[in-house]
Amino acid sequence: MIIHDISMSIHPDMPVYKNQKEKRPVLRFLQGFSTGESCASNLTLDTHTGTHVDAPLHMLPGGKTIDNLDLARVITRCKVLDFSFIQEKITRRELVVKNIEKGDFILLKTRNSYTEQFEYDFVYLDKTGAAYFKELAVTGVGIDALGIERNQPDHATHKTLFQAGIVILEGLRLKEIAEGSYFLFAAPLKITGAEGAPTRAVLLQ
Amino acid sequence: MIIHDISMSIHPDMPVYKNQKEKRPVLRFLQGFSTGESCASNLTLDTHTGTHVDAPLHMLPGGKTIDNLDLARVITRCKVLDFSFIQEKITRRELVVKNIEKGDFILLKTRNSYTEQFEYDFVYLDKTGAAYFKELAVTGVGIDALGIERNQPDHATHKTLFQAGIVILEGLRLKEIAEGSYFLFAAPLKITGAEGAPTRAVLLQ
Numbered sequence: 174m175i176i177h178d179i180s181m182s183i184h185p186d187m188p189v190y191k192n193q194k195e196k197r198p199v200l201r202f203l204q205g206f207s208t209g210e211s212c213a214s215n216l217t218l219d220t221h222t223g224t225h226v227d228a229p230l231h232m233l234p235g236g237k238t239i240d241n242l243d244l245a246r247v248i249t250r251c252k253v254l255d256f257s258f259i260q261e262k263i264t265r266r267e268l269v270v271k272n273i274e275k276g277d278f279i280l281l282k283t284r285n286s287y288t289e290q291f292e293y294d295f296v297y298l299d300k301t302g303a304a305y306f307k308e309l310a311v312t313g314v315g316i317d318a319l320g321i322e323r324n325q326p327d328h329a330t331h332k333t334l335f336q337a338g339i340v341i342l343e344g345l346r347l348k349e350i351a352e353g354s355y356f357l358f359a360a361p362l363k364i365t366g367a368e369g370a371p372t373r374a375v376l377l378q
Numbered sequence: 379m380i381i382h383d384i385s386m387s388i389h390p391d392m393p394v395y396k397n398q399k400e401k402r403p404v405l406r407f408l409q410g411f412s413t414g415e416s417c418a419s420n421l422t423l424d425t426h427t428g429t430h431v432d433a434p435l436h437m438l439p440g441g442k443t444i445d446n447l448d449l450a451r452v453i454t455r456c457k458v459l460d461f462s463f464i465q466e467k468i469t470r471r472e473l474v475v476k477n478i479e480k481g482d483f484i485l486l487k488t489r490n491s492y493t494e495q496f497e498y499d500f501v502y503l504d505k506t507g508a509a510y511f512k513e514l515a516v517t518g519v520g521i522d523a524l525g526i527e528r529n530q531p532d533h534a535t536h537k538t539l540f541q542a543g544i545v546i547l548e549g550l551r552l553k554e555i556a557e558g559s560y561f562l563f564a565a566p567l568k569i570t571g572a573e574g575a576p577t578r579a580v581l582l583q
Contacts, residue, residue, distance in 0.1 A: 184570035365389035
């Protein structure tokens with residue numbers, strides 16, 4: 174069994190959405206060897222920084238929270254699709270030529286995986302792509318960007334996916350992963366009432 | 379495949395070590411539907427609150443940090459051993475009668491799993507038990523307490539395990555889990571330079 178780590182490292186200089194300062198994680202050492210007999214720290218993390226799962230509440234008022242996620246939805250077979258050649262966005266047109274079936278969890282590999290900084294023009298899934306995933310009844314969609322869309326005013330991609338009960342996984346690192354089938358493990362922290370939560374996502378092969 | 383969630387829920391009223399206020403997590407909603415078009419929050423979490431993996435730096439000056447953990451150590455076959463009948467501590471004597479082999483990852487189920495609050499007299503692994511695990515060359519030890527020992531002055535249990543390269547997994551919830559063999563998934567968040575990190579731990583059966 175090969176374990177592929179597809180998660181971002183969490184540190185103050187990591188890429189964060191639109192380089193917003195308040196989205197940067199902070200790690201504080203509250204206790205160190207100089208003051209105590211052990212060393213312990215405390216992390217402040219935006220729930221949408223780094224590799225994370227979105228819950229419907231993120232975009233839908235009254236939507237489900239992350240602690241209500243059925244783990245079978247994120248511990249599952251998955252398919253990585255390579256769209257590294259795309260410059261702007263993934264639409265229905267790029268998806269229809271791929272082998273996607275009902276019940277699949279799809280991970281979108283794009284040129285985003287090849288940069289170590291936040292790119293304002295990151296590749297995203299547009300609303301026609303989201304509608305196609307809804308039509309096909311996939312169970313989840315992951316992407317190697319901090320957003321599955323680029324803050325489109327109506328958030329149509331997020332809303333279409335959430336309304337169809339499709340899991341959204343963001344902040345993946347897929348540079349080393351070839352197109353193909355894997356076993357995904359992306360169970361998020363069980364934060365009561367939260368609209369998203371970090372996960373240490375891996376692929377097993 | 380059955381998925382058993384063996385993680386603690388993260389919320390302000392969860393049990394924390396010695397009920398220390400600074401170890402309580404805080405979830406702040408920075409953006410809500412009343413102020414924006416989406417809802418987003420920010421979590422402050424002690425790295426040893428809830429279900430987490432300790433890294434050697436927690437107790438050994440200059441020890442390895444959590445981002446250096448080989449994921450194959452926490453994505454692995456494991457054995458749950460039931461010690462629910464023990465009142466005080468798990469020692470070598472209780473372990474020698476169990477079937478433990480080189481390379482095993484052992485999860486210790488105790489009466490701790492049956493309470494929803496922090497118990498000052500929680501059941502722990504004493505130093506003779508840790509020495510026995512070192513002798514057997516197990517790869518990891520997990521327990522259903524927020525500490526694998528009760529802050530013993532010399533931290534002998536932690537130090538013995540860390541010096542032997544044995545992974546320590548704390549804060550498990552094992553009430554529903556019967557003694558037996560499982561597949562463990564307990565990859566922690568990849569926090570650069572940290573001495574521990576939260577994980578969403580599950581058992582697959």
